[in-house]
Amino acid sequence: MTRATITGTDADHVLCATCGVEYGTVPALNRCLICDDERQWIPRTGQVWTTLGGLTAAGHTTVVEELEPGLVGIATDPSVGIGQTGKLIRTEAGNVLFDVPALIDAAAVAAVAELGGIAAIIASHPHMYGVQSRYSQAFGDAPILVARADVDFLPLRTPAVQVWETAHEIVPGVHLEQVGGHFPGSTVAHFTGADGQGVLLAGDAIFPGPDGRTVSFLRSYPNRIPLSAAVVRRIADQVGRLKFDRLYNNFRGVVPERAGEVVRASAQRYIEWVSGTHDHLT
Numbered sequence: 001m002t003r004a005t006i007t008g009t010d011a012d013h014v015l016c017a018t019c020g021v022e023y024g025t026v027p028a029l030n031r032c033l034i035c036d037d038e039r040q041w042i043p044r045t046g047q048v049w050t051t052l053g054g055l056t057a058a059g060h061t062t063v064v065e066e067l068e069p070g071l072v073g074i075a076t077d078p079s080v081g082i083g084q085t086g087k088l089i090r091t092e093a094g095n096v097l098f099d100v101p102a103l104i105d106a107a108a109v110a111a112v113a114e115l116g117g118i119a120a121i122i123a124s125h126p127h128m129y130g131v132q133s134r135y136s137q138a139f140g141d142a143p144i145l146v147a148r149a150d151v152d153f154l155p156l157r158t159p160a161v162q163v164w165e166t167a168h169e170i171v172p173g174v175h176l177e178q179v180g181g182h183f184p185g186s187t188v189a190h191f192t193g194a195d196g197q198g199v200l201l202a203g204d205a206i207f208p209g210p211d212g213r214t215v216s217f218l219r220s221y222p223n224r225i226p227l228s229a230a231v232v233r234r235i236a237d238q239v240g241r242l243k244f245d246r247l248y249n250n251f252r253g254v255v256p257e258r259a260g261e262v263v264r265a266s267a268q269r270y271i272e273w274v275s276g277t278h279d280h281l282t
Helices: 008-012 052-057 106-114 132-138 148-153 229-239 259-274
Strands: 014-016 022-024 049-051 061-068 071-077 086-089 096-098 120-122 144-147 161-164 168-171 174-178 187-191 199-201 218-220 246-248
Touching: 008 052, 022 132, 049 052, 061 106, 071 106, 086 187, 106 132, 120 132, 120 168, 132 144, 144 148, 148 161, 229 259, 246 259
Parallel strands: 096 120, 120 144, 144 161, 199 246
Antiparallel strands: 014 022, 014 049, 061 071, 071 086, 086 096, 168 174, 174 187, 187 199
């Protein structure tokens, strides 16, 4: 089992209160570069910072639960920042933390250590960096993979960061690809799943609808900025080469079955609407 540690310096570790991404200390410009972007937002009242110690004192805790055999969700209650649910992919070759919560506490460290620790960390896109340096530090300085296309959005760079761009297995059985769209380096993770049917972790690149029977694609979710038909076709074609029955986003959204078919059909629907095929219905 990977040795887990957590230090007292975590109490003063600064993160943006709106997106939950870590900075370590308040930056000189006193603004979050991730929120000060058309895909996100800064509150009308101005930039707000918080700390890990402040979140813990306010009663935020880590919640860990199995989503399916071999896949564990790590969330924060009450939610912090964007409110994502990180996904811990469990394998015999080591666990991968895909998308990182905005909180780490003793409960998180103990739970993840019990599950076998962390061999590598990766965020699907910059909104999901969370407190990745602290999860890395807690588990033997596990490598943090950051997409080269998005590296300028990385507020806190530590020696554990490894910049990447070529599709590869991060550990045996867990395959990473950059599909772009929401961010240029938006990444998906694919693994076989306990039933052998295939699972795709898609972050915000492919977003399940509320009933799990459709998905959609956007450059910005809070600001409702669309992607072009060409980009959506590219994303759908790229993931279409992977075999997967289920798809999870970076929250609690899931396509529980036939996810590959759902992505293909939903992409075609999206392309038709943004291309004007159905304008006569509007």
